[in-house]
Amino acid sequence: MGAALDRSVAERKNAIAGEAPRLMRYACALLRDRREAEDLVHDCIVRALANLASWREDDSPRKWLFTILHNVHVDRMRARARRPVTAPLEDGFEGVGVPAHGADVTFGEIDRALAALPLEQRQCVLLIGLEGMGYAEAAGMLDVPVGTVMSRLSRGRERLRVLLEHGVARPATVLRRIK
Amino acid sequence: MSAVRTLSDIEINALADGELSGEAAAEARLAVAAGDEAQRAALAWPQELSGQLHLAYDGALAEALPSRTARLFRPALSLPLPKGIRRFAAAAAIAAAAAGAGYLAGMQSVGGDAQGPGFVQAALGAHKVYASEVRHPVEVAGTDSEHLGKWLSKRLGADFEVPQIKDAGFTLVGGRLLAEAARPAALLMYEDGNGRRVTLYIEKGQGAAESAMRHAASGTLDAYYWTNGALACALTGELDDAGLKLVAKTVYAALERG
Numbered sequence: 001m002g003a004a005l006d007r008s009v010a011e012r013k014n015a016i017a018g019e020a021p022r023l024m025r026y027a028c029a030l031l032r033d034r035r036e037a038e039d040l041v042h043d044c045i046v047r048a049l050a051n052l053a054s055w056r057e058d059d060s061p062r063k064w065l066f067t068i069l070h071n072v073h074v075d076r077m078r079a080r081a082r083r084p085v086t087a088p089l090e091d092g093f094e095g096v097g098v099p100a101h102g103a104d105v106t107f108g109e110i111d112r113a114l115a116a117l118p119l120e121q122r123q124c125v126l127l128i129g130l131e132g133m134g135y136a137e138a139a140g141m142l143d144v145p146v147g148t149v150m151s152r153l154s155r156g157r158e159r160l161r162v163l164l165e166h167g168v169a170r171p172a173t174v175l176r177r178i179k
Numbered sequence: 180m181s182a183v184r185t186l187s188d189i190e191i192n193a194l195a196d197g198e199l200s201g202e203a204a205a206e207a208r209l210a211v212a213a214g215d216e217a218q219r220a221a222l223a224w225p226q227e228l229s230g231q232l233h234l235a236y237d238g239a240l241a242e243a244l245p246s247r248t249a250r251l252f253r254p255a256l257s258l259p260l261p262k263g264i265r266r267f268a269a270a271a272a273i274a275a276a277a278a279g280a281g282y283l284a285g286m287q288s289v290g291g292d293a294q295g296p297g298f299v300q301a302a303l304g305a306h307k308v309y310a311s312e313v314r315h316p317v318e319v320a321g322t323d324s325e326h327l328g329k330w331l332s333k334r335l336g337a338d339f340e341v342p343q344i345k346d347a348g349f350t351l352v353g354g355r356l357l358a359e360a361a362r363p364a365a366l367l368m369y370e371d372g373n374g375r376r377v378t379l380y381i382e383k384g385q386g387a388a389e390s391a392m393r394h395a396a397s398g399t400l401d402a403y404y405w406t407n408g409a410l411a412c413a414l415t416g417e418l419d420d421a422g423l424k425l426v427a428k429t430v431y432a433a434l435e436r437g
Binding site: 016017029037038041049108128134150151155160161164 | 193248
């Protein structure tokens, strides 16, 4: 039993390690803040390693890990909501460009446009458009019906198109010098 | 023939994402073709957007994980794993670090499958830590090699004499006791006239049959390792390949004589 279990634990850890760069990419795009993203991925991997046994054989490592990442993110937001005074605003910015406060990396226009999307739409746009998940996979991960994913995705993409086309994602106030 | 209906945004997205079945996809494609420019643009947008997303964020794929995260995969860490799994965690983490995930552990990835068993990884690691030590490379000096051999044999629970490999140009510096995954292991260090060091890592054998001499590597470090019923040995160094192999053979012969 030892050898079989040993191998499966090693394989699972390997799979987690192999998936880590994608978790980081998704977290960077989702949060648009390098440090926040690193914290999220770190917590996700801690939780994954502590729950290796909960990984069912028929789940792909990607689905299992992204589900954990999503759950950790939800927990972190809840924890934040309990301390509202220090909580940075995360969502609900319609049409307001929130710059990536990491400041060390600028992802440009697309990053500012993403910042203007509600979290739910951003998740769907990124899981499908960046991570290449199918609708059913994304729905399972987010624990919502497929139809919900479809409408969030559609609205999110349309909003991004408008923002990128018209440059609405730029900071809202533009000061002009008047002679 | 009925007029082709206008597709909803959701349908256009599903078509673009390949989520429609063959028949529905064909019908939807027909509708877009018959539709206006806006519909064709809407069909192209998801892919264009994906391209922009990859351009903006794929850089993260190539970056190493922050060291505190990479450390989670290292063997020494005791994680709150379920009981049944916990005892295998160390070995598993070594395997995880070895295959593909080398960069995560901050190690240079090693070519091929020349990783060798766990004790070889331990040997490579011990060499990295101790061979560069200037003031205290060893715990017990090699001046009394007989005493050193007896002490380490006793702690390992496996009899051996400290091999002398002056024939290969290396003199004994000394040795130390290591704790590798709660098992005792011995590390003997040798040095040549140019100050180049090799280390011999010895663990008690697990009763495995005698193995041929094999090669493993990590970064610029090479190791030759072998086992017999009583001992598992690995000779590690940064010499050229032929040189290290010669030393390994000398060590092997000396241990057999002992």
